Amino acid sequence: MSKDFILPDIGEGIVECEIVEWLVAEGDTVKEDQPVVEVMTDKAMVEIPAKDDGVVEKLYYQKGDIAKVHEPLFRINAEGDASDDAAPASDDAAPASSDDAETTDFILPDIGEGIVECEIVEWLVSEGDEVKEDQPVVEVMTDKATVEIPAKEDGKVVKLYHKKGDIAEVHKPLFALQPAGGVEPSKQTKDSAQAQQKNTPSQSADGGAEPAQPARQGKAVASPAVRRLARENSINIADVPGSGKKGRVLKQDIKDFVAGDKSASQASTQQQTTTSAQQSGGSRTEAIRGVKAAMAKQMMNSVSTIPHFTYSDEFDLTNLIALREKLKEQYKEQGVRLTVMPFFIKALSLALKEFPIMNAQVNDDCTEVTYFDDHNIGMAVDTKIGLLVPNVKQVQNKSIIDVANEVTRLTQAAREGKVPQADMKGGTISISNIGVIGGTVATPIINKPEAAIVALGKVQELPRFDADGQVVARKMMTVSWSGDHRIIDGGTIARFNKRWQEFLEDPTSMLVNMV
Known part of the structure; x- marks a missing residue:
């Protein structure tokens, strides 16, 4: 079936x-x-x-x-x-082809605000009955009223999914219908006509698409969603050739029809304009969807409700990078990918123990501050579907190697666009590593409801004076903080950053503070 x-x-x-x-x-x-x-x-x-x-x-x-x-x-x-x-094949007609036996489920539509289910009061048809478009099929009762549900198209009722007294859920199948349609050409003729329509759509003299299907009997066969799409584009759905079964108009038919009108209009404009080659270039509009849409809303919400302030400083990572180079091959043999990021995350956790306000969140009306024992440190990952910020949970309880394994897992999952929802929730502070792409200074946007975020610039080998006044080459990085000025002041973020810097510039000091 x-x-x-x-x-x-x-x-x-x-x-x-x-x-x-x-x-x-x-x-x-x-x-x-x-x-x-x-x-x-x-x-x-x-x-x-x-x-x-x-x-x-x-x-x-x-x-x-x-x-x-x-x-x-x-x-x-x-x-x-x-x-x-x-x-249950039809008795009064020639044997139907396999295509003719296809059925479609009628999905119970929204029948009232807030209504998610209804009771079947009475079926007005039986399995095997022929129905017409808009003919009442079933009477249902919600908690507000009794409603008759009509058929969307002509056809034969194949299956009733519920019995009298059953509870049917909105957006779930209610009954199965074998559509009837209008004039039905032979399968070979219909397939040929559809193929010609898709590959070489004909155009009328005024640029509109000419119907490639035989004239319909009665209304165009289309779902409510397709009819709505036609209305939104100011199209008479009866003018649209249907490529679906029995001439059914599909979403793509509407889109193709719109595209055909646009193409014809553009062609007409080009014929009337002799200087088209000298005209300026066109433009393209794309919908903002998915992760990018979520990021847009999150960033707008953050900048419009959180008073940001930025603090920047310079770190000398020469010793840290040397330590990482010394250890990475050793841990590579154990299957651990040791980058500098796990050191940054673990050092950040150690500093958070001394400055818990950096691991806190304030409510919208600024009457309460919530402090978190867990250091769930987010890391922004640039992926093919947009920016994702999964977080490493309970960093305060993890070793650097544990953190490294989590960083590898989350980065891989993010780049595949398949981060578990649990890893996206509950972050308390975030790191954005813009330096892997380029750039030294940024003004990152706080990942609300967190209170702070830091952007890491690229590592540069720069001349600096040592303790003896000699010029030496050092590996330097600029870090840029954004803080929620409602609960974090400049002195706090400066002292916190200084402590974080001490851990990173002298990695051995991390060992003393790790428990």
């Missing part, structure tokens, strides 16, 4: 996601738990697996589209169900 796969909840508060990559194609056979699609939320990348063995019949979205949670993502013909589905 063909059935829609409903996009499940994929994270707290997440209502939509972007299609990053389909891992299967229409017609592919998939196994239960096999990854089908990779999606991106505003927090991470997630792979969505199949729930059953079967054949993928339809992908409802293209790469880059936005999919809604609790709405159909793809359609699958589950193995072992095909024979059951074929049994």
Whole structure:
């Protein structure tokens, strides 16, 4: 039996996601738990697996589209169900092709603000009944009223998923329908027409796309979401050629129709303009989505509510870098990737013990400060999907090697866009290592609700005077702090930074303070 796969909840508060990559194609056979699609939320990348063995019949979205949670993502013909589905074939018509036997699930739509479920009061049709578009199919009762749910299109009711008295959930399948459609050409003719439409769309004299499908009988067949998209683009959906089954208008048909109008309009403009080659270049508008959208909101929230102030200083890392070079090969044999970052993180934790206000958070109305015993130190990672800031938990209880292993794990997960949600939550202070890309000084934005963040500049070999007044080459780095001036003053951040500097410039002092 063909059935829609409903996009499940994929994270707290997440209502939509972007299609990053389909891992299967229409017609592919998939196994239960096999990854089908990779999606991106505003927090991470997630792979969505199949729930059953079967054949993928339809992908409802293209790469880059936005999919809604609790709405159909793809359609699958589950193995072992095909024979059951074929049994109740129509008696008064010629044997239907396999395509004609396809069914679609009717998803119970939103039927009132705050309503998430309803009771089935009465089915107004039975399995096998023919229904018309807008014909009432079922009567349901919410906690506010009794509502009749109509069919979205003509067709035959194949399956009723609930019995009278059952509780049906909003955004879940209510019944299965075998769409009827209008004039149905032979499969070969329809496939040929669709292929011609997709590859060589014809244009009318005025630049509009000419319908490639036979004239429809009655209304255009399309889902509410597709009709809404047509309205948003001021398009009469009856003018749009449908590439779906029985001429059904899909989202992509609307997009192609819009693109065709734009192309025709641009071509007309170019014909009228003799100096087009001398015109200025065009522009491109892209939607801000996923992690980048989350970052934009977080940064705006931070700068608009936290009074930032910046403090910069210069560190001499000559001794630290020498120690790291001495140890890295030894620990590499043990599978540990030892960079300077674990030293920075551990030294920061040691300094936080002496300055707990740096590991605190203030409430929005500035009436309370919360101090945290755990040092959950975040590190900004530049990834293909945007900026992610996972944090190393309880650094105060970890050795430098423990921290190094966590840094490696989190960095790899972030660059793959697959950081567990637990690693993204609960940070208390953050480090941004801009120096790996370039630059020496920055004014980082605090990762609210934290109270401070530090940016590390690039390491430079620069001339400096030693204790004897001699010019020597030293490995120098500039660090730039941003603090929440509501609870951190200049003197506090200067003293805290000085203590952190002492640990890093004399790494052996860290050993004395580590317990």
